[in-house]
Amino acid sequence: MEKQGVRADNLLLGLPAMTAPTDREPDTAAEPAGDSRSLTDRLPSELAGRVQSARLAGGVATIVFDASGVAADKRGQLETAIRDMLGEVDGVAEVRVAMTADRAPDASSDETAVPAAAKPKRTMIAIGSGKGGVGKSTLTSNLAVALARRGVKVGVVDADIYGPSQPTLLATKDAKPVARGKQLQPVTSPHGVTLLSMGHLVAADKAIAWRGPMAGNALAQLIEADWGEAELLLVDLPPGTGDVQLSMLQRFKPDGAVIVSTPQDLALIDAKRAMQLFETGGVPMLGMVENMAGYECPHCHEISDPFGRGGAEDAARESGLDMLGRVPLAIEIREAGDAGVPPALSDGPQGLAFAAIADALAAKLGLEPVRETAP
Numbered sequence: 001m002e003k004q005g006v007r008a009d010n011l012l013l014g015l016p017a018m019t020a021p022t023d024r025e026p027d028t029a030a031e032p033a034g035d036s037r038s039l040t041d042r043l044p045s046e047l048a049g050r051v052q053s054a055r056l057a058g059g060v061a062t063i064v065f066d067a068s069g070v071a072a073d074k075r076g077q078l079e080t081a082i083r084d085m086l087g088e089v090d091g092v093a094e095v096r097v098a099m100t101a102d103r104a105p106d107a108s109s110d111e112t113a114v115p116a117a118a119k120p121k122r123t124m125i126a127i128g129s130g131k132g133g134v135g136k137s138t139l140t141s142n143l144a145v146a147l148a149r150r151g152v153k154v155g156v157v158d159a160d161i162y163g164p165s166q167p168t169l170l171a172t173k174d175a176k177p178v179a180r181g182k183q184l185q186p187v188t189s190p191h192g193v194t195l196l197s198m199g200h201l202v203a204a205d206k207a208i209a210w211r212g213p214m215a216g217n218a219l220a221q222l223i224e225a226d227w228g229e230a231e232l233l234l235v236d237l238p239p240g241t242g243d244v245q246l247s248m249l250q251r252f253k254p255d256g257a258v259i260v261s262t263p264q265d266l267a268l269i270d271a272k273r274a275m276q277l278f279e280t281g282g283v284p285m286l287g288m289v290e291n292m293a294g295y296e297c298p299h300c301h302e303i304s305d306p307f308g309r310g311g312a313e314d315a316a317r318e319s320g321l322d323m324l325g326r327v328p329l330a331i332e333i334r335e336a337g338d339a340g341v342p343p344a345l346s347d348g349p350q351g352l353a354f355a356a357i358a359d360a361l362a363a364k365l366g367l368e369p370v371r372e373t374a375p
């Protein structure tokens, strides 16, 4: 039976030709002919040429598709067409499509913006939670370091304007970003990650009084900074699900979101609010991370579960989200954060927890971990 849906060739009529080469070659080129290659082969050549990576694992086909120049209202149709075509490939039970494209359309009218042709392809992922204090910033810094150790060029935007903690977590408290023209230049942490935070720019007590539009403009300066070679931008969102968060999502259209929660019921209710926020903002959710999942004894490293276990997994399953991993409640994580030495730098038990989440995220994004670099 013929599938109802949009015909891909109709969509292709409006698809602009690629003018600038992408900076990442399709991963399929490096893979042996097989399942992943056969995914790309099932697409018309105009679409296949825009596939940045294609993976088939456990029945899940994950496609990262370069949607540069495709009108926003056509992207959904294109995604549906790709899903329909690949859904018919033998061995594919589920198709996930991540669309990457140049950022907010209004950025092109901004004189501070880099011309689109000069921009490298960059994937923006928002890390959010319904409430504060659940470990969003800790996860962001450690994911950034874990991915950098795998050879991914990562930038971190500390969008938590009112309570920036990335300068501490990534050991750049004394760094002062400079502006070139009207564009900020991110600072580089000793751990191989570039970052920008309001904490680098204003005194801790100054931003507190800022109203929505002011905070929004400050955030725009951070996101539209000169991120150079960064291929992945992790955005540590402010806690909560209010207007600042929603307008950030609508303006900058992150390519995906990761939700952080602790195992308690109350935190999970807030996590569901965060999911609604991403849904409203049209941001695809990549999965959930459970933080403070069980208490790790500082002596024997045995993990017990004073808050119960499995709550986040249940909440994720109910919402059709994948669990990307768990991080235990461990005093070393807080101490390491305060000292600016993320546990992800090492291969200790906490480092490995963050590494597993980084691997899960990299797989979702089709970012092949190219090498494990020394910290």
Ligand SMILES: Nc1ncnc2c1ncn2[C@@H]1O[C@H](COP(=O)(O)OP(=O)(O)OP(=O)(O)O)[C@@H](O)[C@H]1O
Binding pocket: 129, 131, 132, 133, 134, 135, 136, 137, 138, 139, 160, 163, 165, 238, 239, 291, 292, 293, 327, 328, 329, 330, 331, 332, 333, 334, 335, 337, 338
């Ligand atoms: N797994 C963990 N084990 C122990 N302490 C942790 C863990 N995760 C985070 N913390 C600590 O909990 C506190 C809050 O963490 P963090 O700042 O990352 O949360 P947040 O969600 O970003 O908070 P906010 O939204 O208020 O910025 C910090 O002191 C941090 O060191």
